[in-house]
Amino acid sequence: MFIDECVIKVKAGDGGRGCVSFRREKYEPWGGPNGGDGGKGGDIILLGDDDTNNLIDYKYKPHWKADRGENGSGKDQHGHVGKSTYLKMPLGTIVIDEETGEVVAEVTEDRQEIVLCAGGTGGWGNLHFKSSTNRAPKRANDGLPGASGTYRLVLKSIADIGLVGFPNAGKSSLTRAITKARPKAAAYPFTTLHPQIGVIDYPETYDRLLLADVPGLIAGASENRGLGHRFLRHIERCTLLMFLIDMAGTDERDPRDDFATLLEELGAYDPALLEKPRLVVANKVDLPEAKANLTKFKRRHKVDILTISCLTGEGLPELCQQLRKRVIKHGGKPRVMPRPRS
Ligand SMILES: Nc1nc2c(ncn2[C@@H]2O[C@H](COP(=O)(O)OP(=O)(O)OP(=O)(O)O)[C@@H](O)[C@H]2O)c(=O)[nH]1
Ligand SMILES: [Mg+2]
Numbered sequence: 001m002f003i004d005e006c007v008i009k010v011k012a013g014d015g016g017r018g019c020v021s022f023r024r025e026k027y028e029p030w031g032g033p034n035g036g037d038g039g040k041g042g043d044i045i046l047l048g049d050d051d052t053n054n055l056i057d058y059k060y061k062p063h064w065k066a067d068r069g070e071n072g073s074g075k076d077q078h079g080h081v082g083k084s085t086y087l088k089m090p091l092g093t094i095v096i097d098e099e100t101g102e103v104v105a106e107v108t109e110d111r112q113e114i115v116l117c118a119g120g121t122g123g124w125g126n127l128h129f130k131s132s133t134n135r136a137p138k139r140a141n142d143g144l145p146g147a148s149g150t151y152r153l154v155l156k157s158i159a160d161i162g163l164v165g166f167p168n169a170g171k172s173s174l175t176r177a178i179t180k181a182r183p184k185a186a187a188y189p190f191t192t193l194h195p196q197i198g199v200i201d202y203p204e205t206y207d208r209l210l211l212a213d214v215p216g217l218i219a220g221a222s223e224n225r226g227l228g229h230r231f232l233r234h235i236e237r238c239t240l241l242m243f244l245i246d247m248a249g250t251d252e253r254d255p256r257d258d259f260a261t262l263l264e265e266l267g268a269y270d271p272a273l274l275e276k277p278r279l280v281v282a283n284k285v286d287l288p289e290a291k292a293n294l295t296k297f298k299r300r301h302k303v304d305i306l307t308i309s310c311l312t313g314e315g316l317p318e319l320c321q322q323l324r325k326r327v328i329k330h331g332g333k334p335r336v337m338p339r340p341r342s
Contacts, residue, residue, distance in 0.1 A: 002194035004155040004233070006059045007098060010117050013041025013068040013082035015143020018123035021074030022136065033137055035072055035126040039079030041119025041146040042066030046095065046105060048112035049088040053197060055153050058087070066117075069143055072125040082119055092158040092237065098150040108158065116151070120144035154233070159197055159212035160327045160334070162235025164266065165244035166258050167191070167216030167226070168251055170283040173310035174244060175213040178320055183213050189251075190216060190227060195234040200320055207334035209327055212238060219261045222268035229269045236270065239332030240323065243280045247294055247307070248287035255282070255293050256300045277330045281319060282307045 016038025023031025044066050064087060070079030095105040095116065105114045123141030130137055163171045167189030175181050179198025184191050196213045212234050218226040235241060243262055245255045259280065266273040282297070284290055286309040298305065306322060308315035324334060 001056055003055045003059045004194075004231075005153065006055050006062065007150060007152050008058050008062045008064060008087075009148075009150050010044045010063075010085075010087075011065040011148035012044050012117040012146030013066040013084075013119040014145045015039070015041050015120035015122040016069035016071040016079035016082075017142050018125040018128070018140035019072035019074060019077075020126045020138055020140045023075075032135065033126040033130050034074055034076045035140050036074070036077040036079065037072045037125045037128070038122030038141075038143040039069030039072075039081045040122050041069045041143065042082035042084040043115045043119045044117040044147075045084050045086050046089050046093075046107055046112075046114040046116050047086045048091055048107045048109050050091060050110040052088050052090040053155075053157070054090060055093070055155055058153060066119060066146065068146070069119065069122045072122065072140070076125075076127065078125075079122055084119070086113075087116075089153070090155055090157075092156045094154045094156060096152040096154065098152050104151070117147035117149060120146045156236055157195055157197055157212055157234040159210040159234070159238050160332050161200075161209060161211045161240045161242055161323055162238035163211065163213050163242050163244055164235065164262055165216060166218060166246065166251070166253070166262070169216065169244045169246040169258075170310050171213050171216070171244050172196075174283065174308070175211060177310045177313065177316055179211055181211075181213070189218075192216070193227070195231055200323065201337055202320070202324060202334065203337070205324075205334070206337045207324075208337045209324060209332075209334050211242075211323075217262060217265050219265070221265045229265060232266070232269045232273070236273070239277065239327050239330050241266075241273070241276050241278045242323070243278055245280065245282050245297070246284055247282035247290040247297065248284040249289055249293055250284065250287070256297050259297070259301055277326060278303075279322065279326060280305045283310060285309050285314065286312045
C-alpha cells in the first residue's frame with residue numbers, strides 16, 4: 001500500500017533529575033555537595049532516507065517517543081543522555097504542525113537530520129546551588145519536559161520529470177523502457193495506482209534524473225473522477241512535465257483533445273503547474289493511425305513534439321537526451337551517478 005499522508009504524535013525524552021548528595025568520606029564527615037546533573041532527554045530526529053518512498057510505517061505506528069535522560073547521582077556523576085529516536089523519512093516529506101498548520105520541516109536530502117522535538121535539559125544537581133551563604137544546598141532541579149507535538153506528514157515526491165497522461169498512454173511502459181523501475185504496464189486503464197519513481201542514468205556524463213510515473217488523469221479528475229487528482233502533488237516539484245499522448249488514439253479518443261484535457265485538469269488542481277516547462281511526447285507511433293493523428297495534432301497545437309514508441313524503442317535515446325537538456329536549461333540539476341567501486 002502506498003501512503004503519502006498521515007499524522008504522527010511524538011514526544012521527546014524528559015530531562016533527568018538533578019541529584020542532592022554530599023561528599024562523605026573517612027575523616028571528611030561534612031564534605032560539600034556533589035550531586036550530579038540529570039542527563040538531557042533524547043530528541044525526536046527526522047532522518048532523510050533515499051531508500052524509503054512511502055509513509056506506511058507511520059500510518060500503522062503513529063506514536064513515537066524518545067528515552068528520558070538518566071537522573072544525576074552522587075559523586076558528581078551526571079546522568080546519561082537519553083537515546084534519541086530517529087524517524088526515517090522519504091525525501092520530499094513535509095512536516096506540518098497539526099495545531100498551527102505551520103510547515104515546520106521539510107526533508108529533502110539523504111542522511112539529512114532535523115530535530116523535530118528536542119529532549120528536555122537535565123536538572124541541576126545540588127553542586128550548582130552552592131554559594132558563600134549556602135554551602136550545603138539541599139536543592140536540585142527536575143529535568144525539563146521533552147517537547148511534544150502532533151504533526152502531519154505529507155509526501156511530495158522529488159523527481160526532476162513528472163509524467164502526465166491519460167490512462168493507457170504508455171507512461172509505465174516508458175518508465176520501464178528508460179529506467180530500471182518496474183511499474184506494471186497493461187492494456188487496461190488505471191494500471192498504475194500510485195506514483196513510482198524511476199532513475200534515468202546517463203553513463204556518458206555520470207549523472208541521472210528522476211522520473212515520476214503517476215496514475216493516469218482523465219477529464220473530470222478534479223471532480224474526483226477516475227483516481228481523482230490528489231496524486232498530482234507528486235509532480236508539483238518537478239522541473240519538467242512530460243505530457244505523454246497516445247497518438248494512435250487506441251482508446252478511441254482524439255489525441256488533440258487529450259492534450260487540452262490534461263492541461264485543463266492540471267490547471268484545476270493548481271494553476272502553477274501550467275507555468276512549468278513542458279515537453280510533449282507522442283507515443284505509439286509504431287501503430288498506423290499515429291501518422292495522420294500526428295499531422296492533425298501539430299496543426300491544432302503549436303508545440304514542439306517528440307515521437308516515440310515504447311514498443312519498438314524508436315525515439316527513446318533522443319527523448320532521454322532532450323529530457324536532460326531541458327531539465328538543465330530550466331535550472332534542474334542532474335544528480336551525480338554513484339561510480340562503481342573499483
Ligand atoms: N503499440 C504500442 N503499444 C504501447 C506502446 N506503449 C505502451 N503500449 C501499450 O499500451 C498499454 C498501456 O500501457 P501502460 O504503460 O500500462 O500505460 P499507462 O499510461 O501507464 O496507464 P495507467 O497506468 O493505466 O495510467 C499497454 O498494453 C502497453 O503495452 C507503444 O509504443 N506502442
Ligand atoms: Mg501506468
